Each structure stands twice: as C-alpha cells, then as structure tokens.
Amino acid sequence: xxxxxxxxxxxxxxxxxxxxxxxxxxxxxxxxxxxxxxxxxxxxxxxxxxxxxxxxxxxxxxxxxxxxxxxxxxxxxxxxxxxxxxxxxxxxxxxxxxxxxxxxxxxxxxxxxxxxxxxxxxxxxxxxxxxxxxxxxxxxxxxxxxxxxxxxxxxxxxxxxxxxxxxxxxxxxxxxxxxxxxxxxxxxxxxxxxxxxxxxxxxxxxxxxxxxxxxxxxxxxxxxxxxxxxxxxxxxxxxxxxxxxxxxxxxxxxxxxxxxxxxxxxxxxxxxxxxxxxxxxxxxxxxxxxxxxxxxxxxxxxxxxxxxxxxxxxxxxxxxxxxxxxxxxxxxxxxxxxxxxxxxxxxxxxxxxxxxxxxxxxxxxxxxxxxxxxxxxxxxxxxxxxxxxxxxxxxxxxxxxxxxxxxxxxxxxxxxxxxxxxxxxxxxxxxxxxxxxxxxxxxxxxxxxxxxxxxxxxxxxxxxxxxxxxxxxxxxxxxxxxxxxxxxxxxxx
Amino acid sequence: xxxxxxxxxxxxxxxxxxxxxxxxxxxxxxxxxxxxxxxxxxxxxxxxxxxxxxxxxxxxxxxxxxxxxxxxxxxxxxxxxxxxxxxxxxxxxxxxxxxxxxxxxxxxxxxxxxxxxxxxxxxxxxxxxxxxxxxxxxxxxxxxxxxxxxxxxxxxxxxxxxxxxxxxxxxxxxxxxxxxxxxxxxxxxxxxxxxxxxxxxxxxxxxxxxxxxxxxxxxxxxxxxxxxxxxxxxxxxxxxxxxxxxxxxxxxxxxxxxxxxxxxxxxxxxxxxxxxxxxxxxxxxxxxxxxxxxxxxxxxxxxxxxxxxxxxxxxxxxxxxxxxxxxxxxxxxxxxxxxxxxxxxxxxxxxxxxxxxxxxxxxxxxxxxxxxxxxxxxxxxxxxxxxxxxxxxxxxxxxxxxxxxxxxxxxxxxxxxxxxxxxxxxxxxxxxxxxxxxxxxxxxxxxxxxxxxxxxxxxxxxxxxxxxxxxxxxxxxxxxxxxxxxxxxxxxx
Numbered sequence: 007x008x009x010x011x012x013x014x015x016x017x018x019x020x021x022x023x024x025x026x027x028x029x030x031x032x033x034x035x036x037x038x039x040x041x042x043x044x045x046x047x048x049x050x051x052x053x054x055x056x057x058x059x060x061x062x063x064x065x066x067x068x069x070x071x072x073x074x075x076x077x078x079x080x081x082x083x084x085x086x087x088x089x090x091x092x093x094x095x096x097x098x099x100x101x102x103x104x105x106x107x108x109x110x111x112x113x114x115x116x117x118x119x120x121x122x123x124x125x126x127x128x129x130x131x132x133x134x135x136x137x138x139x140x141x142x143x144x145x146x147x148x149x150x151x152x153x154x155x156x157x158x159x160x161x162x163x164x165x166x167x168x169x170x171x172x173x174x175x176x177x178x179x180x181x182x183x184x185x186x187x188x189x190x191x192x193x194x195x196x197x198x199x200x201x202x203x204x205x206x207x208x209x210x211x212x213x214x215x216x217x218x219x220x221x222x223x224x225x226x227x228x229x230x231x232x233x234x235x236x237x238x239x240x241x242x243x244x245x246x247x248x249x250x251x252x253x254x255x256x257x258x259x260x261x262x263x264x265x266x267x268x269x270x271x272x273x274x275x276x277x278x279x280x281x282x283x284x285x286x287x288x289x290x291x292x293x294x295x296x297x298x299x300x301x302x303x304x305x306x307x308x309x310x311x312x313x314x315x316x317x318x319x320x321x322x323x324x325x326x327x328x329x330x331x332x333x334x335x336x337x338x339x340x341x342x343x344x345x346x347x348x349x350x351x352x353x354x355x356x357x358x359x360x361x362x363x364x365x366x367x368x369x370x371x372x373x374x375x376x377x378x379x380x381x382x383x384x385x386x387x388x389x390x391x392x393x394x395x396x397x398x399x400x401x402x403x404x405x406x407x408x409x410x411x412x413x414x415x416x417x418x419x420x421x422x423x424x425x426x427x428x429x430x431x432x433x434x435x436x437x438x439x440x441x442x443x444x445x446x447x448x449x450x451x452x453x454x455x456x457x458x459x460x461x462x463x464x465x466x467x468x469x470x471x472x473x474x475x476x477x478x479x480x481x482x483x484x485x486x487x488x489x490x491x492x493x494x495x496x497x498x499x
Numbered sequence: 500x501x502x503x504x505x506x507x508x509x510x511x512x513x514x515x516x517x518x519x520x521x522x523x524x525x526x527x528x529x530x531x532x533x534x535x536x537x538x539x540x541x542x543x544x545x546x547x548x549x550x551x552x553x554x555x556x557x558x559x560x561x562x563x564x565x566x567x568x569x570x571x572x573x574x575x576x577x578x579x580x581x582x583x584x585x586x587x588x589x590x591x592x593x594x595x596x597x598x599x600x601x602x603x604x605x606x607x608x609x610x611x612x613x614x615x616x617x618x619x620x621x622x623x624x625x626x627x628x629x630x631x632x633x634x635x636x637x638x639x640x641x642x643x644x645x646x647x648x649x650x651x652x653x654x655x656x657x658x659x660x661x662x663x664x665x666x667x668x669x670x671x672x673x674x675x676x677x678x679x680x681x682x683x684x685x686x687x688x689x690x691x692x693x694x695x696x697x698x699x700x701x702x703x704x705x706x707x708x709x710x711x712x713x714x715x716x717x718x719x720x721x722x723x724x725x726x727x728x729x730x731x732x733x734x735x736x737x738x739x740x741x742x743x744x745x746x747x748x749x750x751x752x753x754x755x756x757x758x759x760x761x762x763x764x765x766x767x768x769x770x771x772x773x774x775x776x777x778x779x780x781x782x783x784x785x786x787x788x789x790x791x792x793x794x795x796x797x798x799x800x801x802x803x804x805x806x807x808x809x810x811x812x813x814x815x816x817x818x819x820x821x822x823x824x825x826x827x828x829x830x831x832x833x834x835x836x837x838x839x840x841x842x843x844x845x846x847x848x849x850x851x852x853x854x855x856x857x858x859x860x861x862x863x864x865x866x867x868x869x870x871x872x873x874x875x876x877x878x879x880x881x882x883x884x885x886x887x888x889x890x891x892x893x894x895x896x897x898x899x900x901x902x903x904x905x906x907x908x909x910x911x912x913x914x915x916x917x918x919x920x921x922x923x924x925x926x927x928x929x930x931x932x933x934x935x936x937x938x939x940x941x942x943x944x945x946x947x948x949x950x951x952x953x954x955x956x957x958x959x960x961x962x963x964x965x966x967x968x969x970x971x972x973x974x975x976x977x978x979x980x981x982x983x984x985x986x987x988x989x990x991x992x
Contacts, residue, residue: 014841015555016556017594017595020553023549025547027546027547031546035545048905049876051520052521053518053519053520053521053524058616063511083513091550101510105510113909146910150908153891154891293888297887348509394783398646398787399791401791402792408540409540411541413643416605417639417641430604
C-alpha cells in the first residue's frame with residue numbers, strides 16, 4: 007500500500023456480534039409475533055424502553071449466578087454522566103415502575119421484546135447482543151400470576167409448533183428448599199452465614215448432572231475429589247441432613263401427579279414456617295393450573311430446578327424441550343425486590359423470559375421451521391434493455407396482485423440473471439425477448455419445482471413431467487398463471 | 500435522609516430518550532409490518548445488523564448537512580477498541596456489503612428496521628434514539644431502481660391509509676443542478692472551490708421557505724440583510740446567472756406533467772454533459788413510472804427538492820404529506836460511494852428511509868390510526884377469593900377462544916377492580932359472586948359501549964338502551980356472548 011493511499015478501515019464486526027439476514031430474520035420475527043400474540047391474549051401490554059439507560063439506574067450487577075463477572079457496556083454522555091446499554095429487560099422495567107409509580111395502575115402487566123447487551127467473553131452460541139422476550143406482572147402477590155405464567159409458556163410453545171409431550175414446564179419454590187434446610191437445621195434466617203450456607207447447598211445440588219447423586223452427597227458432606235485429583239470442599243452436613251436435602255431434590259423423580267410430589271415436600275419441610283408457606287404456594291398454583299385444564303403432563307413440580315433459586319424469592323420455573331439437549335428455553339420466577347433499589351419499598355413481581363434465539367436453534371434442528379420465509383421474489387429477467395418499461399409493467403402487475411416480484415436490475419446476461427434468481431431462492435423467473443414480445447407470450451421458468459422434483463425420480467414419465475419446468479404462456483395470463491403456480495401443487499392440477 | 504440510609508439511584512431516563520408503551524408500541528409495530536410487507540413485495544430481503552459496530556467501520560460523520568456537529572455514542576471495548584452505537588442504517592449496510600463482497604449476489608436489495616442513536620442536543624420531537632426503516636439496492640446503476648423506489652414509497656403510504664392526493668413524491672437530480680451551474684459558468688468540476696460554490700448555492704436555495712424568492716436572489720447575488728440587521732454574505736452571482744438558477748428552482752412550479760418539467764430543465768442545462776445526463780436519468784425514471792401506471796399526480800419532478808443534494812450523487816427524492824405541515828415523511832437518493840471507504844471501489848447504491856416516528860405523529864393528527872391497538876383485555880373480576888379456580892377457568896375459556904383476557908390479580912375491592920379495568924381500557928368486565936355462582940350466571944359489564952354511547956344522547960329511549968351496559972347471562976354462554984359483543988354492533992343486532 008503506497009503512502010499516499012489513505013488508511014482504510016476494515017469491514018468487520020466486533021467479536022461476539024453477528025448479522026442476521028433473510029430467512030433468519032423472518033423466522034425470528036414470526037416467532038416473536040407468535041409469542042407476543044399469546045402475551046397479549048393473557049392481558050400483557052407492550053412496553054419499549056430505550057437501549058440506553060443511566061448506569062446507576064440499571065445497576066451494575068447481573069442476576070445470573072453462573073457468571074458474576076459479566077459486565078455491561080458503559081459510556082460517558084457529553085454531560086459526563088455514565089450511560090449503559092441495558093443487560094436485560096428487568097432492570098429497565100424496575101426503573102420504569104419506580105419512575106411512574108404514582109400514576110401506574112397496579113397490577114402492571116407488561117411484555118417487552120428487544121436486544122440486550124453483555125460485555126463478556128463471547129463463545130460458541132454466546133453473543134454480546136441477543137434478544138430477550140419478557141413478560142412480568144408487577145404489584146401482585148397472588149399465586150395466580152405463577153399459574154398464568156406456566157399456562158402462558160405452555161400455550162406459547164404449542165403455538166410455535168412444539169406439541170404436548172415435546173416440552174415440560176417445571177416449577178419449584180425457593181421457600182421450600184429454605185424450609186427443608188431450616189427443618190434440617192442446616193441454615194435458618196437471613197444472616198450472611200445462613201445465606202452463604204444455602205448458596206453452597208444450591209451449588210452442590212446444581213452439579214447433579216455432572217457428578218451424579220453420589221457426587222452430590224459428597225459435596226453436601228465432607229467434600230469431593232474429582233478424577234484429576236482436585237478437591238472441592240463440602241458443606242459439611244451430617245448424613246441425616248444430607249438425606250433430607252437429597253429427599254427434597256429427588257421428591258419429584260418418582261414422578262406422579264403434582265399433588266403427590268407436594269405431599270412428599272410437605273413432609274420434608276416439617277414445621278418450618280417458610281417451607282410450609284412455600285408448599286402452600288405451589289399447592290395454589292397446582293389448583294389454578296388444574297382449573298385451567300393443565301395437568302402434570304404439562305407442568306410438573308420439580309425440586310431439581312435449582313438454577314436461579316439464588317436470585318428469585320419464591321416460585322421459580324423453567325420450560326425445557328424433552329427432545330434433544332437444548333436445555334431450558336424459558337425461565338422465570340418471583341422477585342419481590344423489583345424497585346427496592348429506587349424507593350426502598352417492596353413491590354412484588356413475577357415474570358419470565360423466553361429464549362428466542364435458543365428456541366430458533368432448537369426448532370431448526372427439529373425441522374419445525376418451514377422455509378417459506380426464505381423464498382425470494384419472482385424475478386422478471388431483462389433480455390432487451392430497450393424494453394425496460396414492458397418488464398417494469400409486468401413486475402408492477404405481479405406486485406399489484408400481491409406477488410413478491412422484482413425486475414433484474416444488474417447488467418449481466420440471461421444466464422447470470424437466472425443464476426441470480428437461483429441465489430435469491432426465487433420460485434419462478436419470467437423471460438421475454440423480441441420473439442415473445444412479437445408473439446404476445448412470455449416464458450415462465452419454474453426454479454424450485456424442477457429442483458425439488460428432480461431428487462429421487464425413477465420413473466421416466468415422471469421425470470419428463472418434472473423436467474418440464476419451462477412454459478410459454480400468453481402474456482395476458484402471466485399474473486393468473488404465476489398466482490396458480492405459487493398457490494402450490496394442489497392448485498396446479 | 501439519615502446517614503445510614505444507602506444512596507438510592509434516581510429512577511429516570513437520560514435526556515432525549517423516551518419510553519413507548521401500550522397502543523403506541525402496537526401502532527408502530529403495525530406500521531412497520533405494513534411497510535415491510537411492501538418492501539418484501541418489491542423483492543427486498545431483511546437484514547439485521549447489531550446496534551454496536553467498530554467506530555472506524557461506521558465512520559464518525561453524519562450525512563445530514565443541517566447538523567454537521569452531530570455526534571455518535573462511542574465507548575471503549577474491554578480490548579481497548581472503540582465501538583459506537585450506529586447513527587443510521589446505511590453505514591452498517593456499507594460495512595456488511597464490503598465485508599461480504601466476495602459472496603454477496605449483486606444487485607443486493609435489503610431492508611432494515613431498527614433504532615439508531617445520535618449523541619446530540621435533544622429538542623421537541625428530536626430524540627437521541629429513534630427508528631429508521633430503510634430499503635436500499637446495492638450494485639445497480641439502472642434508473643429502474645429510482646423508479647421502483649418512488650413506486651414503493653407511494654404504495655407504502657397508501658397501504659398506511661394515506662390516500663392518492665394526500666401525499667406527493669418529488670424527485671430531483673443533483674446532476675441537473677450541477678449542469679445548470681456549469682452552463683451558467685457558476686461552478687464546474689470537482690475542485691474544492693467549485694464544490695464550495697455549489698454548496699453555497701444549495702444553502703441559498705434551501706432558504707426559499709423562509710426568505711422567499713426575492714431573498715434567494717439576494718443570497719445568490721450580493722448578500723442579504725435580515726430583519727434584525729444581520730448580514731448573510733451572498734454567492735456573488737450575476738443577474739443572468741441568478742436567472743438561470745431561479746429558472747431551475749422554479750421549473751416545476753408551473754406544474755404540468757413530468758415531461759413538461761423535464762423539457763424546461765433540458766433547456767436550462769444547455770450542453771453541459773452532466774446536466775444532460777441528469778435530465779436523461781429523470782427521463783428514464785419518468786418512462787418507467789408511466790409503465791407502472793404512476794402519473795404526475797403521484798410523482799413529480801421538483802427542482803425545489805434540495806435537501807440532501809449535498810450527500811447524494813444523482814437522483815434524490817422525498818415523500819411529503821400534502822395535508823398539515825409534517826414535511827417530508829420519507830427521503831432517499833443515489834449514493835455511489837457506499838463501500839469506497841473500505842475497498843476504494845465505487846459500488847452504486849440507491850435507497851430511502853421512511854420516517855416511522857414522524858409518520859405516526861402525522862397519522863395520529865389526521866385521525867387515521869384506529870385505536871384498536873390500545874384496547875385492553877377483558878377483565879374477570881374477583882368477588883370471592885375462595886373461588887379463584889372458577890375465575891381462572893373463565894379466563895382460560897376466553898383465551899382459548901382467542902379473546903384477550905385476564906383475571907384481576909390485585910387485592911382491591913370490586914369498585915377498584917372496575918376502575919382498574921377502565922384504566923386498562925378493557926372493553927368488558929366479568930363479575931360473579933356467590934349469587935351468580937348459585938344461579939349459574941355471570942354479569943358482563945360493557946365498559947366501552949356505555950362510554951361511547953353516552954356522549955350526546957338526547958332521546959330518552961336511546962339513553963335507556965345505552966345505559967343498559969350490564970347483562971346477567973347464563974355462565975355457560977359467557978364465551979359466545981363476549982365474542983358476539985366484541986365483534987361489534989353489527990353482530991349484536
């Protein structure tokens with residue numbers, strides 16, 4: 007590069023950020039439209055807060071216990087105040103509710119969809135900008151909020167084509183575990199020591215998937231040495247205490263109805279008031295779900311749902327897909343300290359977030375996304391540049407009939423124009439030159455049909471029919487003919 | 500405040516940023532859906548780039564000549580690189596095209612919708628985060644791109660309910676003005692002096708609305724003293740030169756067809772090659788628009804469209820509403836240096852942006868937005884907390900029938916519950932207590948109907964009918980009854 011040449015910037019994105027295009031945008035938009043239609047049917051109202059907030063209004067800390075060091079993108083405004091890109095949609099909701107607390111009608115039920123930002127190390131499937139799709143009910147202590155949240159998640163997943171049995175919604179309650187730990191004399195009250203001990207128990211139980219139940223028992227007791235020889239310190243519980251904790255964690259594994267699991271939990275919490283309150287709360291949720299016709303095949307009481315228990319203050323729930331290993335695709339719970347940072351008051355709240363991007367990945371793997379969103383427009387090719395107005399009129403006619411169409415706008419020959427149409431995933435190309443204009447005809451080339459049909463054809467007559475992907479038709483019939491073709495095979499008989 | 504009390508953050512938004520809620524979110528979403536459906540029908544594909552980009556990839560400078568000091572929100576990443584919030588959707592498009600130039604099929608036609616950010620002084624109606632809704636065609640020099648852009652804007656505005664005659668699309672061409680100035684020996688070529696002189700002429704002409712044609716003549720000639728006595732230096736043109744420039748600016752004011760205006764422009768540019776090329780381009784656009792059935796009642800050739808001429812390199816166009824004074828609601832043009840910053844190559848591009856937020860304001864003023872998006876859910880009130888499952892079952896039944904509904908989730912009495920429903924703009928409230936449960940009935944209170952009808956009623960019989968806003972019906976008929984009520988007056992006959 008010579009010295010005179012100006013330094014050119016590189017055309018690239020910062021790490022952990024990605025472009026989304028074509029069918030992927032359409033799929034996400036359709037998914038969001040489907041989900042938010044369910045949110046609306048449940049009475050939630052839309053809210054859109056800006057991407058930027060004051061840093062002190064957002065708070066600096068992320069709720070996710072797995073990554074306490076996660077950061078936010080912060081910057082100084084021209085008046086020297088610190089702003090930040092929102093890292094979730096709950097912190098802005100808290101700001102909104104605190105700001106408008108005097109004129110907001112409670113309970114306030116809002117949904118919000120939009121990108122959030124984390125200044126963290128990106129990884130596979132881990133982006134620094136991603137979508138959240140939240141609904142929250144603010145100002146109600148009723149367990150109907152939890153029951154409705156579970157019903158809503160079920161309805162949203164089914165609206166997306168995930169059938170009954172292909173997903174499960176699991177609900178647990180922080181208070182029940184606290185009750186079990188109190189009943190087992192492991193930890194009681196709000197002292198820092200009790201809180202730390204409960205966290206230690208939670209972390210140990212959360213490792214069940216990796217270390218198995220014997221591993222969890224060691225982690226709850228004397229500690230555990232892993233295969234590499236590294237030692238993890240244990241909580242130091244007695245065998246009897248461990249039995250109670252393990253009894254809690256496995257209370258759902260014999261399955262049975264929600265009521266049966268609740269009976270087991272009730273015996274485990276004994277007389278611990280918080281534990282009894284927790285079981286009563288789940289009991290109310292169970293009754294309301296039953297009233298809505300939602301059985302244990304859809305929503306289960308599952309004490310292994312531990313993730314997030316540190317953050318939520320009461321019930322916690324998640325939705326998982328039972329096929330594949332996509333983990334939880336939605337999660338939420340009750341958090342009663344929504345606006346305390348601002349006002350010092352306790353305002354009860356409960357909400358959940360649907361992981362749109364993870365769900366998209368899962369549905370794509372399961373082949374449950376139809377590719378219609380990726381189809382390109384009908385391309386009207388240009389053989390004779392002098393006749394541009396005629397081609398343009400054809401395009402206008404197609405669009406007026408509701409058909410997505412475009413005239414080829416480049417300056418390549420017909421072969422390249424058809425390649426272009428192919429790359430655009432155009433279903434059909436229209437071709438007309440001086441012959442056709444003279445005859446009053448046009449040629450319609452069926453780009454998708456030939457491709458789809460040519461796979462695995464053995465019969466010769468069938469092959470000939472499939473190869474017949476090009477038809478000469480009267481120019482006046484163009485719009486009607488194309489509408490018929492696009493309507494699908496049934497309409498072509 | 501005592502010293503022990505922790506410092507609490509204020510719940511507030513940074514200046515120039517706003518929350519959008521309820522019907523306003525819905526209206527904007529519906530508008531965007533309507534517009535992007537037209538974009539798709541014209542063959543544009545969706546693209547979503549992230550909100551953050553590298554600062555050097557975006558470039559620091561905004562195209563808008565009116566506000567050269569506008570800044571961007573920039574921040575340092577944890578690897579010390581500078582990132583910025585995008586200030587428009589064109590700079591990210593340039594980065595995307597340059598980054599993928601080897602595998603992108605040209606012409607590339609994309610649309611993008613999303614928030615953009617400007618670190619500038621906020622003012623009335625001037626926000627630091629706002630929506631853009633762009634479509635661009637990259638890689639084509641064909642004037643069909645301009646013709647299609649005008650046709651698309653027309654179709655989009657009409658799809659939003661702005662009828663023929665209530666808007667006008669005006670097209671001009673930078674090259675024509677350059678030709679007139681060359682022909683008048685005012686400025687020719689790419690020297691800094693010529694460029695500065697052309698800019699000075701543009702700025703003078705752009706003041707027409709404020710200073711009138713006599714004022715423009717002074718600004719083009721010796722200079723002008725305003726009412727306060729301040730003097731603005733003139734361009735220093737001769738009377739003959741001024742006549743040519745004014746002839747250009749007023750070439751469209753006698754109206755007439757696009758062809759007639761083009762004839763006048765052709766005589767003004769004389770033999771200046773750039774000017775002739777510019778008129779030829781507009782001529783092609785005219786022919787293609789005519790082929791699409793779009794006459795001078797929809798798209799006019801209008802040399803007073805000056806704004807943006809500094810930025811665009813060829814045709815420039817804007818859409819204005821003819822009712823009210825909302826100014827331009829969409830604007831665009833051709834800019835052939837899209838990726839030059841990155842690659843040094845000229846890649847032709849032409850696109851436009853629809854001002855969603857300004858259009859929303861205009862449609863609201865004109866009463867063209869129906870308020871259906873603002874309607875709240877049917878509220879099932881709770882008289883007897885012991886019967887929660889019964890209320891919950893009613894809500895579930897309504898939702899299953901596609902009716903937006905919610906059970907009241909707070910803990911207030913029935914009066915407050917009805918007030919809540921009213922503030923939520925609920926059309927109907929459902930009321931049932933022990934009497935109704937005993938009878939197998941429910942009460943449905945019509946909240947909207949009574950309100951709408953009570954305005955301006957003079958006839959007594961009519962008033963009685965309107966006041967009859969509360970009906971007791973069999974509980975089993977609830978869903979069907981409510982569906983009938985919500986279907987509107989016609990269905991209630």
